[in-house]
Structures are given as structure tokens and as C-alpha cells.
Amino acid sequence: MASNIVLSEVEYNVVGKRHLRPDGVDKVTGRAQYGADVQLTGLLQGKVLRSPHAHARIKSIDTSAAEAYPGVHAVVTAADLSFASLSREQLGGDYQRVKFASNHVLASEKALFKGHPIAAVAAESQHVAEEAVKLIKVEYEVLPPAMTVRQAMEPNASLLHEDLFTSELGELSDKPSNVASHMAFETGDLEQGVQQADVVLEREFETASVHQGYIEPHNSTAFWNTDGQLNIWCSTQGPFVVRTSVADILRHPVSRVKVTPMEIGGGFGGKITAYLEPIAALLSRKSGRPVKVLMSRTEVFEASGPAPGTWMKVKLGVTNEGKITAADIFLAFEAGAFPGSPVMQGAACALACYDVPNARINGYDVVVNKPKTAAYRAPGSPQAAFAVESVIDEICEQMGMDPVEFRLRNASREGVRRVEGPVFRRIGLVECLEAVRNHDHYKAPLEGPNRGRGVAAGFWFNRGFQSAVNISVNPDGTVNLIEGSVDIGGSRASIAQQAAETLGIAYEDVKPTVVDTDSIGYTMVTGGSRTTFATGWAAIEAAEDVKTQMVERAARIWDTPIEDVQYIDGVLSHKSDPELRMTFRELARQLLGTGGGITGASNVDPSGEGNGFGVHIVDVEVDPDTGKTTILRYTAVQDAGKAIHPSYVEGQMQGGVVQGIGWALNEEYFFNDQGQMMNSSFLDYRMPTALDLPMIDTVIVEVANPGHPYGVRGVGEVPIVPPLAAIGSAISHAVGQRIDRLPANPGAVLEAMS
Amino acid sequence: MPGLVHVSTTINGNPTDFLCEPRQSLLEVLRDVLGMTGTKEGCNDGNCGACTVMFDGRIVTSCLVLGVEAQGKEITTIEGVASPEGLHPVQQAFLENAALQCGICTPGFIVATKALLDREPDADEGRIRHWLAGNLCRCTGYDKIVRAVLDAEEKMKA
Secondary structure, eight states: OOSEEEEOSOOOSSTTSOOOOTTHHHHHHTOSOBGGGOOOTTOEEEEEEEOSSSSEEEEEEEOHHHHHSTTEEEEEEGGGSGGGGOOHHHHGGGHHHHHHHHHHHSOSSEEOSTTOEEEEEEESSHHHHHHHHTTOEEEEEEOOOOOSHHHHHSTTOOOSOTTOEEEETTEEEEEEOSEEEEEEEEESOHHHHHHHOSEEEEEEEEEOOBOOOOSSOOEEEEEEOTTSOEEEEEOOSOHHHHHHHHHHHHTOOGGGEEEEEOBOSOOTTSSOSOSSHHHHHHHHHHHSSOEEEEOOHHHHHHHSOOBOOEEEEEEEEEOTTSOEEEEEEEEEEEEESSSOOSHHHHHHHHTTTBOOSSEEEEEEEEEOSSOOOOOOSSTTHHHHHHHHHHHHHHHHHHHTOOHHHHHHHHBOOTTOBOTTSOBOOSOOHHHHHHHHHHSHHHHSOOOSTTEEEEEEEEEEOOOOOOEEEEEEEOTTSOEEEEEOSOOSSSHHHHHHHHHHHHHTOOGGGEEEEEOOTTSSOOOOOSOTTOIIIIIHHHHHHHHHHHHHHHHHHHHHHHTOOGGGEEEETTEEEESSOTTOEEEHHHHHHHGGGTTOOOEEEEEEOOOOOOOEEEEEEEEEEEOTTTOOEEEEEEEEEEEOSSOSSHHHHHHHHHHHHHHHHHHHHTOOOOBOTTSOBSOOSTTTSOOOOGGGOOOEEEEEEOOOOTTSTTOOOOOSSGGGSHHHHHHHHHHHHHHTSOOOEEOOOHHHHHHHHO | OOOOEEEEEEETTEEEEEEEOTTOBHHHIIIIISOOTTSOOSOSSSSSOTTEEEETTEEEEGGGSBGGGGTTOEEEOGGGTSBTTBOOHHHHHHHHTTOOSSOSSHHHHHHHHHHHHHHOTTOOHHHHHHHGGGSOOSSSTTHHHHHHHHHHHHHHHO
8 A cells, every 4th residue: 555645536737736846946955044044234143041940030130241241232121121111001901911922022020931031132243142141140039830730720829920810711710820711612411411321431631841843943133223114034934923923012013013034944833922023123222233033942942832731631421332422521731931821722622523412621721830832733632632532542442342433433524513613514534534444554453562553533623814915927927926924834835836726827837935024915824724725715816816807908909898708727718709819928928018017916814714634543562671662653644625735735744743753752841840941952852853753654535625716624733633642542552551641751651551 | 252263174175264263163153154054053952963064074963063173174065965057866856755844954964865875875764764863853754854865866876
């Protein structure tokens, strides 16, 4: 059986083909310009001073020695942020939001995690800046940290924010707490559902904080001109989001902030927050020079990301026929130092794979003394799936039921209402489960001692949101495509393919460029598995606009009514006069002499996003002496709707799987009892290497999304959802003990076995 | 400020002289002194391989080599892999096999892969995975990278 299978139902000319990416040559020759590569006249280097303590009151900051140090041009602290000079009355209902956002960038009263920025320096060189930050004297009153949700939820827990009150199902509580919010979803009658069940199983789970692990550290270069124009060059998934954040934190008009997204060295959700941009801007304003600020790898671990550590409980009721009748779920997610974990998404994803008539999901967003969590690929869903899918696997084991058959009996399909309300349109979970059942991997027996196989399903919504594309026709019959979506994994190709398909021209005739926030309409982040769907949609609409204008132009040249002209497969022709016929290229050549060039434009916010599902199979072998798990074979099956560029869809699947393998087996933030991260390097935070892995086989299922012209659903997030549970179950079968906390590193597996 | 040291070396076949501080790494010299930004920094402590260069016939992480150690050595960076005629077969194979997503690790992988295939043109999958274990990629899961290296072997024989 082939390693990479595409189950296509509809074929196109350009869409669905494996074209070379337009930015490929620059990236294999080292010419592509990433954020750290920016060079400007008079550029200074910045360095951030960070808190050594996980929780401390800042009593004083003395920057005088740093300011006097030769080669230093500016030093900034939270006192330089706009928030310092704004009153509660001026900010009104925005007060807490602006306070949290400002304090996240530079700590004011308290340091809330080890690595929290305290001050920053701009100097002639990186080394001088590093020497200067060491001269800044900070007096701290060290406070006890709250490091896990369990600690932080204790009644006498150390409080991070004295003015944070729990939003308890929408009502504000009257006592300050580390619980930022409690939300709940409920459907049917839980008690009745439990009574209908023949088997009821309840289990508790924990997962550690993990980092997105992009290889390129955060970077930002800013120049604040004397006329108030602020230009920023940075590595971000969302230049427009950075623009909004910077304008908000610095209280600067959004129109005076221009963000240029450089090539981005990975993000996975972790490069949306503006960590360094406001600091670089303040340093630039103070020094009058452009300033570049880079994070070290340690700073990336200690002050960006991570995905939340969790504490979860799942109770499921199932009939002897294998039908789920009840689900009661408790999710407590670490938000990090400021509110905003993805617990709501986790709650909405937890049961999305199944038609569950009676369910209750309680979610808690809890602040702890760790870096503020950031989105990480399907935020919240992998943890929730680990808990739910593990319980399903154990129930299947108890009942002697095939795990794929069990999932087919309960699978969500068109018309099923999710716990949080929406009703599924056409989805492809059943097709994915059937593809697994038919796959050579699933049919092959797994033999030998200490081996186990795991199966798990996963869900992500996939997103729409705003995108903009402009397409201009060149005199040689090619087009320039301008987009606002940062290309993080080949999206220039997938967007250009959709434009080419719509225009009926060759892929090579579309030249895509990602531009700054002054040069294109508002475009949301590259994230949420939205880019190929929503920016693709914008490209289709812009291409349709071009076609309309080309038809008008042909009608003018032929002196005939517009209704008589048709545009089919890149050829314009008169409906009744076969003499009148022009290719796209022939008309393009005539544009400048017949009324000027043609540019098609579109701004979209499409609502037809198609939900995504995946089902994974994994075989593992556990070394009984060391507890080390080896991945023997892995197959990922996913409904992509339509794979615009199958190679990059497979790449998303394989990359997501391997991040999931790291999450399941090795990766974790390891803290000492003072809340200091002890493994903030790639040596000690152990991500999978090439040597740790087999090939990752894929099956792309194509159940077209009816909400997109080519059926696109989006693919980036789903692949990281099933691996945690699939691997946990596989290890459980190998060693005969359930895995209920991650990572299942050798020590943890040995402990489970003893 | 420490005094600057004069270093004479050869980079991508070109005799090159530069001044650097004794504390500056070869990676800093390449990027900040010489403006050769194709070599990337991912960790600055030798654990990710993004800054891999050839150093007198061996692959090294340039963040762990001092600039002054380049005196009298032969260095090849990603900028020296392609020729004016076109891409090296390893680069072509990475491009055709979709072996990169974000591309930040790609220069290091290509330099490391070329070093492997120059001495072991028939390396099998296991050998490739072992050789490239010092280069981290977070996007691809390595599958398409390993396939690209196998494809590059075929291209180099053709």
C-alpha cells in the first residue's frame, strides 16, 4: 500500500496538483529574508531584562547604571508604556484588558512568571545590550508561586491578580481568585443518560505545559519616526493583529503603524501575540534609531507560548450496544500569568466527534505563574481529546469492542447538534473511520511482546474570518497576486493555485506576494486552519472580479454588449460570432491601449468553513527495562475537503503528528519548586528528531466542504489532536496499564508499569 | 569594548578577511559582520542545527565556533551550495519533495545533507535519519526531508 494516498472525487486543472512553491528557491538558497535578517541604517540592538522569579512584587527598578553605560542609547520600563499615564476613568471598561496587555509586555507592579519582561535596553551591539541589562538593579519581594491549576484553585492559593474576579457562568464573583472564568455547555439530561448506560467509566487526566517549538525565535525591529509613523518588521502569523495590539498598547493611531511581515520560521499559533514589538517601538522612540530585539531560545521557552497544562476528568456512560448515552466532563486549563486559556475551545471540541444526547462540560480558565499561554495548533482540542478518547479506548477494551466500530456507531455526521449548539453540515468523520478500517495498517496484525496499537479521532472547527486579495493583470498575460496572509507552510502556492484555476490560466502565471499592512485590506492571522479556505476564497473572488472586467474589456474592443461575451477556461469569446475569440494572454497584451490595466480586488469574511476530522493509527513498542516508547508505525487519515496542494496537506498532517508524538512522549516544561523552568533549551526540552521517528503515512480523504467553491476545509490543526490519545492508548495496550498523564516519558511509563 | 581581531579565511571558495571581537561566534560573524544571513540562528547553543556550515570538511554548528577560529580555514555556507548554473541537486530535491514548510531549518539541513551525500552517496533511510538527528525541524515531521535526501541521491547519480 502506498505511503501517501489521496482519495479524490473531483479533479481540477491546477487545484489538487503538486506545484513547486513560488518562494522555494529563495528558501533553499538562504536568500529568503526572515525577521532576524533585517538590516537598517543606524540599527541598534535591544535586549530585555527578565524576572528571575516566578512571582514577585517589584519594589524598585534602578536603570541609571545601564543608561550611563557606553554604547547604550535607551532604556525602557513599564513606566514608559502609555498605561502608566492613563487613569482608570480614561480607560473605563477597557481598563483591565489594557492593564493586562500592557503588564504582559513589561511588568509594572508584579512579575508573574520567570522570564516576565522588566526592562529593556537598546545599544550599539547585542553584547553591549547584554552587558547593560545586567546593570539594571531591581528590588523584588519574592512571593510564593501557584504553578498548577490544582495549586491555583486552592482556597488559600497565592493570588496573581488582586483585582481578578471569577466570571462564574457570566456573573462576576465578589472575591478575588485565580479562576478567571467558569464556563459550561449542557445538553439533554445527564442523570437520565447515566441511568440508560450499561457501563459507566470515570477517569482523571493531567497533561504538562508544552511549547510550540518553532525553530525561529521571536524577533522584532521597529522604527518610530519623528512624524509619528511607526514601522515594524517582525515574524508574525498576523501582521494586522500585531498592528492592532501595538496601537492598543501604545495608544497610537492604527493608521500610523505599518507592520511588515518578514518570512516566518514557524509559529503553530505561538506567533500571534505582540511580545517584542511594543518594546522595540518604545526603544526606538526613545533613541530615535531603529531597534531590533531578538529572543534567545531560553527567552522563547520562558516568555512565549506555551500550550496550557491541564487537569481533566471524563465520565462516560455507554450501552452494551456501544452507544454513548452520557458524558460529564471537567476541564481546568492553565491560562498562564493572564486570563485566556483555550478551555472554551477544548470544551467545544471534547465531544465533537460523537453524537452524545446527554452531556455536561464544565471548563475553568485558571491563572498560574507561568508564561501566558498562546495558541498551539487546535488550541485546547488535543488535551480534551486525550481525556475523552482514552476513556473510550478503555471502554472498548472492557467491552471487547473494536475501537473503530465503536466510533462508527457514535460518529458525528450531517445534522448532529454539537454540545455547544451548532449543527454539523456535511462532514467526513465516517469516511475517515472507514478509510482507517480499510487501511493496510489497521488490517495488519501487530505481533510481538511489549507492543500495542492505538486509535483515536480528533476534531477542529476550521475557521473563516477576514482576508483580502488583489490581482493585477500583467501585459504578458501573467498576474500579480497580492495577499495579506503570511505564508507559513506553502500557502503562496495554495492561494495561487485557486486563483489560476478560477482564471483558467497556468499556475506559473500567477505570482503571489505577501505584503505589509499598508498595502492590502485587513487579513486575519495565518492560523485556525483558515488561510487556504478564507484567503483562497478571497483569491477566487478577486479572480472573478478580474474575469468580469476582462469580459467588459473584450465587449468594448468588439463593440458588442457584455452579455454576448463569455469567459471559459481562460478564453474570451463571443457567444454567437466564432470569429471573435481571445485568450487571456491576448487580451492582457491589449489592456494598456484600451482603457488601462485591470486589477481585481476582494475583501471577504466567509462563513462556510467546513469542520475537520482526523483518525490516527499508531503502533508502539515499549522497552520494559527503560520504559522508553518507540513509534513503530503511524498512519494519519484526515478529511481535507479538497487538498489544493496534496504535498503541503501531507506536510501539515505529518508535522502535526510529530508534534503530537513529542507532546505524548517527551515534551514538558519542568519547573523547580520556585517555579523556575529547568529545561529551557532544545537539549533538555526534547523535541522529536529524525532519528526518533518512522515515516508518517497519510490518507487524505476528500469530502468536499459545500461552503467553499473547491471544497476546501483547512487542514493544519486536526493532525495534532489524535496523537496524544492514540499513543497513550497504544502504550496502555503494550504495558497493560492505562496512561493518564502526559508526557508518557520513560520514567512515567516505568512508574505506570510498577 | 574589546579590540578587534583580523581574520583571514576562505568562505565559499573566496578569500575573505574580516574584523571581529574575540567573543563573537562564527555565526555572528557570518550574519552580522559579513551580512551572510542565509545561515540561521535557532538556539545559539548547538542544539538545533539551523546554523550548520562546513568547516574544513566537517559540519559544525557555527554558533559554537568562534569567529577567530576561522583563521586559515575553508568554510562553506548555504550561500555556497548553488552555482550560477542553478540549484544543487540537494536543493532541487528539497524543493520538489516539499521538504520545507517555514524554511528556517532548511539551510542547515541542506548543508548537512550535502556533507553526507558527498561522502556516502548511497546512505539508506536509517543512516540519513542518524546523520540528520542534529538538525531540528518542527514543521515537516522529517518524512519529506528524508524522502528528499533519498531523491537527491538519485539526482546526483544521474
